[in-house]
Amino acid sequence: MAEMEIDVRGETCPVPLVECRKALKKASPGDLVIVKGTHPASKKEIPMACEAMGLEVLGIEDKKEGKEWEIKIRR
Amino acid sequence: MGEKAVIVLHSGDMDKVYSALIIGNGALAMGMEASIYFTFWGLMRLKKGGLEKGPLSKMHMLGLGKWMVKKRMDKANVASLERLMNDFKELGGKIIACEMTMEIMGIKKEELRTEWVDEWGAVGSYIHEARDANITLFI
Numbered sequence: 363m364a365e366m367e368i369d370v371r372g373e374t375c376p377v378p379l380v381e382c383r384k385a386l387k388k389a390s391p392g393d394l395v396i397v398k399g400t401h402p403a404s405k406k407e408i409p410m411a412c413e414a415m416g417l418e419v420l421g422i423e424d425k426k427e428g429k430e431w432e433i434k435i436r437r
Numbered sequence: 438m439g440e441k442a443v444i445v446l447h448s449g450d451m452d453k454v455y456s457a458l459i460i461g462n463g464a465l466a467m468g469m470e471a472s473i474y475f476t477f478w479g480l481m482r483l484k485k486g487g488l489e490k491g492p493l494s495k496m497h498m499l500g501l502g503k504w505m506v507k508k509r510m511d512k513a514n515v516a517s518l519e520r521l522m523n524d525f526k527e528l529g530g531k532i533i534a535c536e537m538t539m540e541i542m543g544i545k546k547e548e549l550r551t552e553w554v555d556e557w558g559a560v561g562s563y564i565h566e567a568r569d570a571n572i573t574l575f576i
Contacts, residue, residue, distance in 0.1 A: 376462045377516050380524045383466035387528070407467075415468035 363392045370399040371430060378404035379411060382435075386417065389437040394420075397433045405431045441470040442572040445563060449478030450494035451503060451518075457576050458521040464572065465528035472555075473525075474563045476535035479576075480542070483534060483549045488518045522553060531555045533562050 368385045370378040378399045385395050397408060409419045412435055420434040442464035446457040457473055464471040475483050482488050496502040516524075526532070533556045534549060546557075556562060567573045 372514055373516075374514055376459050376466065376521075379466040380462050380528065383468075383528055384524070411467040 363394065364390065365394045365396065367396045367398065370397065370401070370404070372400055374401050375403060377401075379407055382408050382433075383411065386415075386435065386437055391437055393437045395435045395437055397435070398425075398430065399433075400430050405433070408433050408435075439468070439470055441472075441566075441570040442574075443563070443567040443570040444471070444473045444573070445575045446473055446475050446479035446482075447477050448494065448576055449481045449491045451489070451491040452494050452506070453576050454479070454482050454488070454491055454518055455515075455521075457574075458518060458525055460574065461525050461530050462521055462528065465525065465530055469571070470529070470531075471525070472531035472533060472566050474533045474535065474558070474566070476538050480535055480538045480544070480549075482518075483532075483553065484544070485548060485550060488522060488550075526553060531566075533558045533566070535559065 366385050366389055368381050370381050373381070378397065378401050382395070382397050389395050399405070405422065409422060412419050418436040420436055423432045424430070425432055442461065444457050444461055446454065461471045461473050482491055493503045493506055532553050534554045536557050536559055538544070
């Protein structure tokens with residue numbers, strides 16, 4: 363199983379969501395996609411998108427005293 | 438077939454082109470299909486070098502307003518329309534260009550970014566796309 367990390371720190375709407383989707387398209391079933399970002403709305407919208415696509419969110423973590431977040435998704 | 442968003446982009450105003458491409462990309466990113474039907478002033482934005490050329494829908498002030506908004510958008514790190522269009526295409530978004538507008542405005546295919554256009558159509562193409570869509574918007 364491969365692991366992919368995408369860094370969208372500093373990016374704003376709709377880039378984090380779009381880059382996450384691009385990575386998920388490239389990943390194979392079972393792969394782990396890790397998204398690192400700062401855009402507040404994307405922290406809840408990326409899990410919403412994953413749920414809509416039937417993908418499992420393994421974890422949502424706050425980093426750097428809540429200034430950054432990290433979302434782990436199983437493709 | 439999956440869920441679908443179909444957007445008519447009638448306006449060529451910069452801020453409205455942003456709305457259309459952001460919503461289109463959002464739909465694709467959330468697992469839907471998406472298409473944007475470029476018509477009338479919107480079609481002008483498909484001209485070569487035309488994507489970023491639209492005025493601001495309000496407070497354009499001969500370009501001063503647009504310049505100010507652009508500066509603030511750069512500061513907020515907002516993606517360019519060119520990038521949003523490329524993302525839209527990469528995620529499988531469909532672009533339909535209105536043939537009647539081309540006739541009225543005297544625009545030839547070679548004047549447009551044909552690499553972006555998936556279909557040349559009329560109202561039937563829009564209805565065909567929209568009749569089974571979950572979201573349809575006129576911008």
